[in-house]
Amino acid sequence: MNIKEIQQKLLDINDPSAPIFEQLKHDERKGVQSLLSKWYRQYEQKQKDHLSFIQKSQYEIKLWEGGIKRIAGVDEVGRGPLAGPVVAAAVILPQSFYYPGLDDSKKLTESKKEEMFDYINATAISVSVSIINHDVIDTVNIYEATKLAMKQAINGLDLTPEYLLIDAMKLSMGIEEESIIKGDSKSISIAAASIIAKVTRDRLMKEYATTYPHYAFERNMGYGTTEHLEGLKSVGPSPIHRRSFAPVKELIQ
Known part of the structure; x- marks a missing residue:
């Protein structure tokens, strides 16, 4: 087989004990050995992702x-930014759900988050999102706004959940719940909610960036980067800035 044929054949093989590997190990062509190395690297990564997914499913499996x-x-996402909303998501996954590589949204590339966002929306039993804007945050404070966003997301689900797995927050909604510190790295359900919330908020901030171009929202999503702070000092706060947050508060006094 030529290199291209071998490359194509390896795409369909998932078992390292397949007979073809013994033959390819003795093939002295550099291109063949490069393909073999690549296949083994990808196989090892798939195994790691599978094991990680199983570990992150332990809360769900037990329930x-x-x-x-x-x-x-x-x-939720968006507690720390100086501008824009806080966004929460609630996701009910089926027992058949399987997506190796699912993780805390902060650890994923933008393209991977978008890919997972679409997959979760297509396969979840129910998905709900709640957006609490800057003015409510300024009125009730960010902690209460976050709780409100989470509760609204739960209430927006098509089905009433029997159990809540929540990232580092207690909600006391009359539904059994467990608050998990760094839950988006420990539970597939929380990780899925993390991705839905993150992609939703990022898309909103990119839209805001076209209306308020001085703060580079499309790159910082409202967090206080140097570029964002320079824009604040130059033109002052936009209508979506959180007036109760420093340094925005200082600029409007």
Whole structure:
């Protein structure tokens, strides 16, 4: 086989014990050895992703095995920025859900987050998003606004969840719940909610960037980067800046 034929054949093989590998190991062509090395690297990464996914499914597996089917993962994004909303998402995944590589949205590339966003929306039993704008944040404070966003996301689900897995927050909604520190790295349901919330908010901030171009929202998503702070000092706060947050507060006094 030529190099291209070998490359094509390797795409369909998932088992390192396949007979073709013994033959290819003795092929002295550099191109063949390069393809072999690449295949093994990808195989090892797939194995790591699979193991990680199983580990992150332990909360869900325990609940599913206990007869609880509707488990909602809940997470938010946008507590720290100086501008824009806080966004929360609630996601109920089916027991058949499988997506190796699913993780805390902060650890993923933008293209991977977009890909997972589409997959979660297509395969989840129910997905709900809540957006709490800057004016509410200024009125009730960011902690209360975050709780409000999470509760609204849960209430927006098509089905009432039997159990809540929440990232580092207690909600006391009359539904059994567990608050998990760094839950987006420990639970597939929370990780899925993290991705839905993050992609939703990032898209909003990119839209705001076209209306308010002085702050580079499309790059910093409202966080206080040097570029953002320079824009604030230059033209002052935009209508979506959080007036209760320093240094915005100081600029309007």
